[in-house]
Amino acid sequence: MSTNPDLLRGSLEPIVLEVIAGGATYGYEIAKAIGQASQGKLLAQEGTLYPALHRLERKGWLAADWDVSPEGRKRKHYRLTPLGKKQRAALRAEWTEFSRMVNGVLGMERNGWHTHGFAWA
Amino acid sequence: MSTNPDLLRGSLEPIVLEVIAGGATYGYEIAKAIGQASQGKLLAQEGTLYPALHRLERKGWLAADWDVSPEGRKRKHYRLTPLGKKQRAALRAEWTEFSRMVNGVLGMERNGWHTHGFAWA
């Protein structure tokens, strides 16, 4: 069942932007890409992805065109807008800083790893 | 104003457990500890921390006793229960895996860092 759903909040959008930047263009493909890249640990639910795509489109970070697959199925292809590209970089940076902070507090970088005696004590 | 609030969802609880394991015992001190350990980037709001502490207490991960500071102010001292200690380890592991996943998707570990040509393409 993947991980704690709450962890995904705040990281889904950078993930989606990144996957689209990486070449995935339509919802179904984006979902698969995320699933594969994370062994199904991040986002399996389409009910999460589609609203997120709409949200990003509404914010002007993504633009979309309808197209038809070779088999004749309708697909909505997304692409990063210029603003979306900026945001992709910004969210990457934000995630990097955030995860470093958390790792710092969780002591992931203290090589000895001791339970007591924090610097802020 | 710190980072995207949504990022904190899912990571606040491991952070709190960790800080308590590190020696902080009561709310005000825990808040300061988190603030200091993260240069104010993680959690400044007491309105976030106190409900979280109550939640963790309700889940049986924390236990609390009221005490009085040397100056005479009431303090509620928290400590990890045995279950809380287990959860601390579990949440640490969960965070580690999750952040690795996200870093993988965001391409933090690909040294070259290229915008196209993902493995899942």
Added chain:
DNA sequence: CTATTATGCCTTGTGAAGCTAGGTATGCTG
């Protein structure tokens, strides 16, 4: 021919939880 699976899009309702913006009370300091 029919049933199932895969593809591909979508929505509604619910719950959880961080944030804002307060409130209360005491002690120390200017």
Added chain:
DNA sequence: CAGCATACCTAGCTTCACAAGGCATAATAG
């Protein structure tokens, strides 16, 4: 006395992942 730090708390808002569906077509299996 005024102001700040200490120390606890709550109510209401908002956002968003999730569960659980729905709809439609194509390919495959029986």
